[in-house]
Amino acid sequence: MDRIASRLGGKLIVAAEQGGLLKLIGRFFRSLTLWLTVIYFVLGAGLCFAMHFVGERNITTAFLIYLPPSLWLLPLAPLMLLGLLFYRRCLMAQIAMGCLLMLWLGYPLVRLSTATGDGGETHEISVMTYNRGQNMSQSLQPFKNATHPDILVFQEAGGRAAGFLHSPDYAEFGHAADIGEFTLLSRYPIKDRSLVPAASLGSARAARFVIDWNGRPISVYVVHLMTPRDVLGFYMRGAFLWGILGVPGTPGAEKRRHYQTFWDQQINDASQIMASVRADANPCILAGDFNAPHVGYIHRMLAAELGDAHAAAGHGFGFTFPGVTRNPLSLGGPWMRIDYIFYDRHWKAVECLTEKKRPSQHRAVMARMRLTGGSSKP
Numbered sequence: 001m002d003r004i005a006s007r008l009g010g011k012l013i014v015a016a017e018q019g020g021l022l023k024l025i026g027r028f029f030r031s032l033t034l035w036l037t038v039i040y041f042v043l044g045a046g047l048c049f050a051m052h053f054v055g056e057r058n059i060t061t062a063f064l065i066y067l068p069p070s071l072w073l074l075p076l077a078p079l080m081l082l083g084l085l086f087y088r089r090c091l092m093a094q095i096a097m098g099c100l101l102m103l104w105l106g107y108p109l110v111r112l113s114t115a116t117g118d119g120g121e122t123h124e125i126s127v128m129t130y131n132r133g134q135n136m137s138q139s140l141q142p143f144k145n146a147t148h149p150d151i152l153v154f155q156e157a158g159g160r161a162a163g164f165l166h167s168p169d170y171a172e173f174g175h176a177a178d179i180g181e182f183t184l185l186s187r188y189p190i191k192d193r194s195l196v197p198a199a200s201l202g203s204a205r206a207a208r209f210v211i212d213w214n215g216r217p218i219s220v221y222v223v224h225l226m227t228p229r230d231v232l233g234f235y236m237r238g239a240f241l242w243g244i245l246g247v248p249g250t251p252g253a254e255k256r257r258h259y260q261t262f263w264d265q266q267i268n269d270a271s272q273i274m275a276s277v278r279a280d281a282n283p284c285i286l287a288g289d290f291n292a293p294h295v296g297y298i299h300r301m302l303a304a305e306l307g308d309a310h311a312a313a314g315h316g317f318g319f320t321f322p323g324v325t326r327n328p329l330s331l332g333g334p335w336m337r338i339d340y341i342f343y344d345r346h347w348k349a350v351e352c353l354t355e356k357k358r359p360s361q362h363r364a365v366m367a368r369m370r371l372t373g374g375s376s377k378p
Helices: 002-053 059-064 069-073 076-086 088-104 141-147 161-165 229-235 239-245 252-278 297-303 309-313
Strands: 124-131 151-155 175-179 182-186 190-196 206-213 216-224 284-289 339-343 347-354 365-371
Touching: 002 059, 002 069, 002 076, 002 088, 002 297, 059 229, 059 239, 059 252, 069 088, 076 088, 124 141, 124 216, 124 284, 124 339, 151 216, 151 284, 161 175, 161 182, 175 190, 182 190, 182 206, 182 216, 190 252, 206 252, 216 252, 229 239, 229 252, 239 252, 252 284, 252 297, 284 365, 297 339, 309 339, 309 347, 309 365, 339 347, 339 365
Parallel strands: 124 151, 216 284
Antiparallel strands: 124 365, 151 182, 175 182, 190 206, 206 216, 284 339, 347 365
């Protein structure tokens, strides 16, 4: 009997020791989950703030804004597993942070429906934009025929106005004009066209077309800022880190200034276009390939003075680029908005649609806008 009691007592001591160890392990993982959640929140909030407010003004954040937004959500998966196993309260906080991160990165633009007008309004006009470079021989006709734009603008389409005008596929447009790489088709007479001078040496980044819209002149700016493709490809080797490492007063500062040149020119070109719009006496619409993601500084700069048709009246994510990709983080589809239709205070966006499921590098965007007289900001 004594021997049995001794064995039983030994087992109870071992069990107590194991229970204490399990509690210690549990407390460790609870603390780990809490601290990792706090670190993720602080880093995520700081990253979003930097991308939105610094963006193209620093080569590191300029590189980051072109990455798939889902990349920043990947750490949530192991964090949520830890929360589920060890700290349920943290799990709820993690879900909330994931939602906030998605909102900050542009996902609030998901809508279930669009605002629509009466149709046939005499004070409404519809504009479509499309960068036809790298269109992979894919036709724009289905989207164009479904949306019936009054004005259709193309980038990378220099000298094509006459061809479009005589094509039966574009028979609804009675007027066409081109200048530089920009082409505009219109149901209304085109009264003038000119290039907007670039802020620095190089090709013009925008063209201004004046349309006689039922007796009222309106200005349509067709925009195509420089592509950052080559710059970003170079940054992928690690050069983007000079935005952090190039501290003033160190040898890295010169490299930072060198790599920043492209983005400074991009910002200056966008500012030059905005200066032209501010000086324009006509109601203005800007449409084209801005090569500036919706989470960056250039978009924020433009949206501070102009309305973004998709943000005001769009639905879905509205992503326009890249239309064809093998990136698993985007599930094979586009992950950013760089093709926009902006408008000044004279307009109100009524509807905005982004083309879906066409394997072209860019997807077209169509917006319908109503002339309001400019009594308020967009």
